Amino acid sequence: MTGSSTADSSATAAVPVLDLTASGGELTAALVDIPSVSGDERLLADAVEAALRSLPHLTVDRDGDAVIARTDLGRSERVVLAGHLDTVPIADNLPSRVDGDLLWGCGTSDMKAGVAVQLRIAATVLDPNRDLTFVFYDCEEVEATRNGLGRLARIHPEWLAADFAVLMEPSNAQVEGGCQGTMRATVSTSGHRSHSARSWLGDNAIHKAAPILQRLADYVPRLVDIDGLEYHEGLNAVNIQGGVAGNVIPDACTVTVNFRFAPDRSEAQAEAHIREVFDGYQVVVTDSAPGALPGLSHPAAAAFIAATGATPQAKFGWTDVARFSALGVPAVNYGPGDPNLAHTREEHCSLAAVDECEKRIRDWLQD
Amino acid sequence: MTGSSTADSSATAAVPVLDLTASGGELTAALVDIPSVSGDERLLADAVEAALRSLPHLTVDRDGDAVIARTDLGRSERVVLAGHLDTVPIADNLPSRVDGDLLWGCGTSDMKAGVAVQLRIAATVLDPNRDLTFVFYDCEEVEATRNGLGRLARIHPEWLAADFAVLMEPSNAQVEGGCQGTMRATVSTSGHRSHSARSWLGDNAIHKAAPILQRLADYVPRLVDIDGLEYHEGLNAVNIQGGVAGNVIPDACTVTVNFRFAPDRSEAQAEAHIREVFDGYQVVVTDSAPGALPGLSHPAAAAFIAATGATPQAKFGWTDVARFSALGVPAVNYGPGDPNLAHTREEHCSLAAVDECEKRIRDWLQD
Numbered sequence: 001m002t003g004s005s006t007a008d009s010s011a012t013a014a015v016p017v018l019d020l021t022a023s024g025g026e027l028t029a030a031l032v033d034i035p036s037v038s039g040d041e042r043l044l045a046d047a048v049e050a051a052l053r054s055l056p057h058l059t060v061d062r063d064g065d066a067v068i069a070r071t072d073l074g075r076s077e078r079v080v081l082a083g084h085l086d087t088v089p090i091a092d093n094l095p096s097r098v099d100g101d102l103l104w105g106c107g108t109s110d111m112k113a114g115v116a117v118q119l120r121i122a123a124t125v126l127d128p129n130r131d132l133t134f135v136f137y138d139c140e141e142v143e144a145t146r147n148g149l150g151r152l153a154r155i156h157p158e159w160l161a162a163d164f165a166v167l168m169e170p171s172n173a174q175v176e177g178g179c180q181g182t183m184r185a186t187v188s189t190s191g192h193r194s195h196s197a198r199s200w201l202g203d204n205a206i207h208k209a210a211p212i213l214q215r216l217a218d219y220v221p222r223l224v225d226i227d228g229l230e231y232h233e234g235l236n237a238v239n240i241q242g243g244v245a246g247n248v249i250p251d252a253c254t255v256t257v258n259f260r261f262a263p264d265r266s267e268a269q270a271e272a273h274i275r276e277v278f279d280g281y282q283v284v285v286t287d288s289a290p291g292a293l294p295g296l297s298h299p300a301a302a303a304f305i306a307a308t309g310a311t312p313q314a315k316f317g318w319t320d321v322a323r324f325s326a327l328g329v330p331a332v333n334y335g336p337g338d339p340n341l342a343h344t345r346e347e348h349c350s351l352a353a354v355d356e357c358e359k360r361i362r363d364w365l366q367d
Numbered sequence: 368m369t370g371s372s373t374a375d376s377s378a379t380a381a382v383p384v385l386d387l388t389a390s391g392g393e394l395t396a397a398l399v400d401i402p403s404v405s406g407d408e409r410l411l412a413d414a415v416e417a418a419l420r421s422l423p424h425l426t427v428d429r430d431g432d433a434v435i436a437r438t439d440l441g442r443s444e445r446v447v448l449a450g451h452l453d454t455v456p457i458a459d460n461l462p463s464r465v466d467g468d469l470l471w472g473c474g475t476s477d478m479k480a481g482v483a484v485q486l487r488i489a490a491t492v493l494d495p496n497r498d499l500t501f502v503f504y505d506c507e508e509v510e511a512t513r514n515g516l517g518r519l520a521r522i523h524p525e526w527l528a529a530d531f532a533v534l535m536e537p538s539n540a541q542v543e544g545g546c547q548g549t550m551r552a553t554v555s556t557s558g559h560r561s562h563s564a565r566s567w568l569g570d571n572a573i574h575k576a577a578p579i580l581q582r583l584a585d586y587v588p589r590l591v592d593i594d595g596l597e598y599h600e601g602l603n604a605v606n607i608q609g610g611v612a613g614n615v616i617p618d619a620c621t622v623t624v625n626f627r628f629a630p631d632r633s634e635a636q637a638e639a640h641i642r643e644v645f646d647g648y649q650v651v652v653t654d655s656a657p658g659a660l661p662g663l664s665h666p667a668a669a670a671f672i673a674a675t676g677a678t679p680q681a682k683f684g685w686t687d688v689a690r691f692s693a694l695g696v697p698a699v700n701y702g703p704g705d706p707n708l709a710h711t712r713e714e715h716c717s718l719a720a721v722d723e724c725e726k727r728i729r730d731w732l733q734d
Contacts (some may be wrong), residue, residue: 221566234565260566319566
């Protein structure tokens with residue numbers, strides 16, 4: 001066929017067939033062996049979409065490399081099971097390898113074990129007690145602007161509407177509820193330059209930052225109980241910069257602080273708190289993301305806690321749970337992987353943990 | 368002469384002839400009109416050398432673009448008159464221009480007016496009451512390693528031997544005595560990194576810098592009287608750096624301090640003082656230069672003060688005076704230029720001030 005154009009090979013690559021009747025561990029291995037580094041999820045999304053379209057009880061939608069499937073059984077509650085399809089870059093740890101109970105490879109814990117549980121539930125729980133929405137999305141491991149769940153929340157928020165959501169991120173089968181907010185701000189001093197040989201003609205802005213650092217050193221962060229979860233705030237300098245030259249009294253010094261705040265504070269309240277702590281200094285908020293309330297008092301959430309048997313714990317870091325919270329959907333993290341292994345060359349997961357997670361989700365949806 | 372090699376044009380340029388019988392102002396203008404930006408002093412050094420070699424009462428030496436001339440009359444005291452030949456880069460302010468009493472142009476104040484006084488004294492004071500050494504040197508306006516006076520001190524310290532030295536730097540005809548030392552040091556804290564979402568697992572090195580800045584803010588510098596001159600010390604932060612990333616508790620913070628110390632402290636004593644102030648912190652001295660005692664109690668210096676009629680003032684900034692001091696030669700700055708005009712596009716000097724300075728130096732050497 002000399003002279004004809006060659007079609008994009010990735011567009012025409014055969015779509016792998018996923019066997020949803022295989023065990024959770026076998027399905028995890030099959031998912032791991034379809035590489036899907038962020039931005040390169042198409043083949044895996046194709047495979048997931050094809051597998052879901054083969055299930056007549058589900059309605060399937062697709063947006064880019066995100067795939068959404070749902071039941072429409074007219075239940076009084078709807079819950080979401082969500083997971084991301086992408087992984088961090090491969091670190092010489094593909095294809096997957098089984099050693100006893102452990103499955104090794106890039107994405108095993110974070111989070112194809114969780115995706116396998118989603119698919120197994122989608123394929124086998126045909127008459128759930130709550131309507132189900134399964135969300136598989138792209139680009140969770142890269143900058144927030146590319147996040148597939150964020151894109152769905154902007155373009156198709158109705159696809160994400162629910163009473164409760166479970167993000168199947170690795171959590172060692174612990175329920176992690178809500179998440180803390182994060183805000184960064186600069187706190188600055190100003191002065192006057194002079195030659196350091198005549199320092200009394202200047203006004204040293206670095207010296208004037210002493211009380212800023214002392215207030216940070218003295219700061220006692222709140223421990224907050226919300227829905228039985230204990231959140232732990234923190235206000236910290238993450239950067240300090242000042243200085244003009246080795247013989248100049250500096251006229252400016254800037255401390256960048258990061259406030260991690262419990263989800264009972266709004267972003268506006270968090271900003272007001274920062275301004276109160278640094279009263280008398282110039283404060284400029286540079287970036288911010290709200291926290292997410294755990295919402296564990298909702299019946300669907302309470303039933304989930306009972307079914308998993310886990311003691312819910314507060315989530316300190318900012319996660320995609322907050323994207324659901326911003327849509328009014330309480331959400332938790334709960335998945336079979338081990339978060340401490342995420343992003344490591346030694347990433348692996350326990351096959352028994354995959355089965356156990358699937359069983360507990362199944363119990364929740366069939367009680 | 369096709370085919371022959373071309374000689375270096377700067378080596379064969381005609382050496383300008385300096386008329387040492389002209390007025391100080393006219394001679395200053397002639398010197399200014401031979402451009403001599405640092406590193407490009409050869410033509411001016413050639414002209415100065417030729418003019419000095421025409422004076423039979425002087426012995427002349429040369430090292431690179433430094434020229435030294437001396438009397439050998441067997442006087443009981445020897446004094447140095449020193450000045451640098453180089454200027455900062457030209458700023459569209461050549462050739463020189465006379466407007467009333469003012470001579471405008473690059474190098475007028477800093478310090479060809481002073482060099483003109485040196486040359487006029489060399490040419491006209493044939494029977495001085497003290498033996499004289501005239502030093503003209505290169506590369507004062509650039510990094511210390513290139514400084515011509517420093518080179519002479521290393522290679523030909525015997526050429527600089529004297530009881531007292533006058534550096535004819537612009538001082539508005541004030542006597543500026545000695546100079547303060549300068550020492551830079553880093554004062555550091557260390558901690559442990561953690562994710563800022565779990566800040567209690569880390570140890571914030573920036574917060575731990577609060578007492579360093581507070582000690583600087585509380586520091587009361589000494590005012591020291593030496594030989595009737597009041598020195599004014601200063602201990603200042605000139606830089607602060609800390610921070611890893613916007614979501615990481617920083618494990619290091621470094622404050623760079625600059626200590627300007629009166630010449631009654633040695634460098635070792637200055638370092639001990641810094642270590643005492645910052646007791647408990649890691650202190651590393653990064654650079655240092657000693658101060659210079661004014662030495663105004665020496666008879667040659669006392670006579671100089673009397674002749675100039677000026678009230679000596681302490682010099683706060685580090686100057687080449689300290690290079691003489693390190694050789695055991697007390698030294699002062701005294702010259703006709705205006706230091707506030709040095710290095711400016713609007714640089715100029717008063718012609719009357721050149722004559723007045725020459726007269727006072729002459730009175731000192733002929734009393």
